[in-house]
Amino acid sequence: MIFRYGILIATTIAILMYGVLKPLRNWDMVAYVATSYYKDGYRGADLARETYGDIRKTVSSARFAVLTTGEYRETVFKDPVSLEQQIPFYSIRVAYIELIRLLKKTGLSYTRSTFVISACFAALSVLALGLLILKTPVPIGMLPVVAAVTGYTDLARLSTPDAMACFFSLLGIYSLMAKGRMVFPVAAILPLIRTDLILLSGFLMGYYILGGKRLLASLFLLAAVVFYILVTKQNDGYGYPTLFNFAFMGPPAPYPADIVISTQLGDYLAPYWILFNNLIFHSHSVIYVVALYLFWLKRGQMENQAEFHGLFAIPFIFTTAHLLLFPSDHYRFFTFSASLILLWILSSLARSRQINSPHGGKAFY
Secondary structure, X not given: OHHXXXXXXHHHHHHHHHHHHXXXXXOHHHHHHHHHHHHOOOOHHHHXXXXXXXXXXXXXXXXXXXXXXXXXXXXXXXXXXXXXXXXXXXXXXXXXXXXXXXXXXXXOOHHHHHHHHHHHHHHHHHHHHHXXXXXXXXXXXXXXXXXXXXXXXXXXXXXOOHHHHHHHHHHHHHHHHOOOOOHXXXXXXXXXXXXXXXXXXXXXXXXXXXXXXXXXXXXXXXXXXXXXXHHHHHOOOOOHHHHHHHHHOOOOOXXXXXXXXXXXXXXXXXXXXXXXXXXXXXXHHHHHHHHHHHHXXXXXXXXXXXXXXXXXXXXXXXXXXXXXXXXXXXXXXXXXXXXXXXXXXXXXXXXXXHHOOOOOOOOOO
16 A cells, blocks of 8 residues: 555656756747736736746746747747737636736746646646546556656646646546546636636536436536636637637747638648648557557447546547647647546456456456
8 A cells, every 4th residue: 555655656746846847948938927927917018028037037048049039939029019919829728827826926936837837737637647547457556657658747847737737637537437526616617727628528517417417517517618708708819710720820920810811621621631640650649549449349348437438438539529629739738638548448458357367357446
């Protein structure tokens, strides 16, 4: 018992320290710092001065140069109008932004707050993943392997809300598998963390609607939808067409408010071909293919329905729907789902070995 929890705690601490000591200082950090100052009331040249002044104090001169050079980044750096036009892409991450601003009151700069939040939520995500592993026959010693293979180390280092999104997604799945009620409020608040998680809210509540808890699940799903609409409206979100054109059609536009929406069908199909070529060489694709093959072999004979839906069905459907709607190769969006699906593979194989063991058919439940 001490050994099992020792691995869990050691892995959690390792991810935390890795994120705190080795942040990537990716460009999104600029946008989230700017959004935080924007929420404080800064505009125009004052917004640019505060944003880049905050960042300059934290990163090296070489890294600052990387963050401010290149056509897109240099334009955002030099023109406050361009910087302000980036805000609607990031201000919709309400919970993340407000947590950054809260940490500022403890003495951390906005820039350093992004490091701390990612590291802490990546560590909490590993802890949640470990607790999920303990509910399966998978040895807890697989925790560092699953976390590393599916990208938890990247989440710890990136200045994005993805580690936070990962933790709450895992928390929802854990509650579902434990037959707890935490899954309902978690599903409601997911769009406050990342608006695309409205998909996961729908799938989580759909599980309970199909399972008979129609009224309760429908109410929390409605709450998630209301939060999604409010977040988008109150933060002047650009909307799906602008986001799709910005992300996939040509280099990033420094003035996204002025984007002309393409009417060419080929422009919308090309990103899916690019995604396909990227996905077949990514480690996540191996997990998905193996899981589908195992699902085909085990169809109609799932030993544990809650485990099947929590670790495979919901994460797989979420990933598929997300990729169909937004064919991004930013695999950090799917770290939680890839890790759950990998856990389901390992759990299914472990249960099969136990059942087929010559020493008896005692299942690990």
